[in-house]
């Protein structure tokens with residue numbers, strides 16, 4: 441049959457192949473409640489501009505509430521013949537309110553301004569959920585950091601032992617990027633929180649509908665400023681997608697560490713049974729599947745973002761049907777992240793740290809060499825020379841299979857007269873950590889400051 445929304449100037453109906461290609465209702469149906477909310481706001485604007493009587497407004501509004509109820513209960517569903525969520529719900533409204541009333545609702549709007557609005561209101565709600573989940577993860581990281589204050593571990597650069605750090609400091613280093621992701625979501629909200637309703641197909645509407653009224657009804661800060669931009673831009677969707685991708689990448693970097701930490705060679709952590717998996721053939725296995733899935737899904741999120749950006753790249757103004765391709769990737773990003781975050785947080789919350797092993801390995805690999813060099817600087821040796829002297833000391837240790845603090849006094853003096861036995865004062869992990877008390881350092885007071893700051897963002901539960 442001919443299409444319900446635009447059939448009259450066409451002869452016959454669309455081909456089955458076109459219908460199959462064009463159809464979006466199987467994925468945009470999740471916007472149904474947002475579409476109904478948009479329509480409820482729109483009819484108020486129609487009434488206030490004189491296109492509906494108060495009685496008509498009330499009847500349509502009641503019908504829309506009834507429709508929402510049917511949608512929620514599943515007693516109203518999209519049919520294979522419905523093109524998209526908008527046309528399906530118009531059919532539903534007409535079923536309830538009758539064709540005369542139901543047919544008045546479409547005045548002064550287009551699916552173009554409709555969809556541009558719904559994707560915003562939908563993502564704004566999803567952002568609240570994601571922010572809450574990210575905040576929980578931050579809270580868990582802070583709690584774990586608090587629990588393990590004073591435990592040293594090897595700090596690395598280039599994945600080589602570099603300088604000892606506190607485990608707490610390392611854990612908090614994974615919290616701060618997530619804090620910035622929260623800030624990004626908050627900042628994104630300012631741009632997303634506007635209503636394209638009233639932009640019409642591209643040029644605005646002629647009916648004098650009040651866009652402020654619609655925006656207010658939808659809980660948005662106000663209308664968008666340019667009807668072409670309002671209907672044709674999706675940078676708000678792309679930015680949201682970028683933030684979800686970055687969250688995924690932040691989880692993925694931590695995951696990579698957890699996977700390594702859980703290996704027999706590292707043995708830094710043990711995963712809780714409830715957050716790890718076994719093997720169907722190898723009875724001894726305990727696998728970090730959550731971390732691996734996080735790492736894998738970060739790739740998927742990058743794909744979602746990249747696909748969307750590629751869709752937008754060549755589009756002339758204003759609306760093009762390509763824009764329908766914004767939804768599946770961003771829906772996938774939402775679904776991916778909202779199922780990943782709780783599992784990831786549970787894994788981190790239950791991770792068991794092998795404190796003894798972390799402490800044991802903290803000074804390995806001559807990780808206190810920088811402390812020697814900086815001690816020499818404090819004895820007024822130029823850093824260039826201090827670096828060289830310490831390098832010789834490390835080389836001596838390697839040749840004689842000694843730790844830094846085990847080098848005899850005479851041998852130290854032979855390397856440099858500046859290397860007096862007092863240097864041993866800084867050759868402990870505790871001393872090294874304590875000494876790094878500069879801004880943002882790993883010393884205890886600095887870590888406690890971080891915990892206090894992060895507790896304001898993610899209060900203890």
Ligand code: ARG
Nearest residue numbers: 464524551552555761763764
């Ligand atoms: N389903 C479309 C989208 O997601 C909205 C409908 C606009 N369609 C149109 N032919 N103008 O963007």
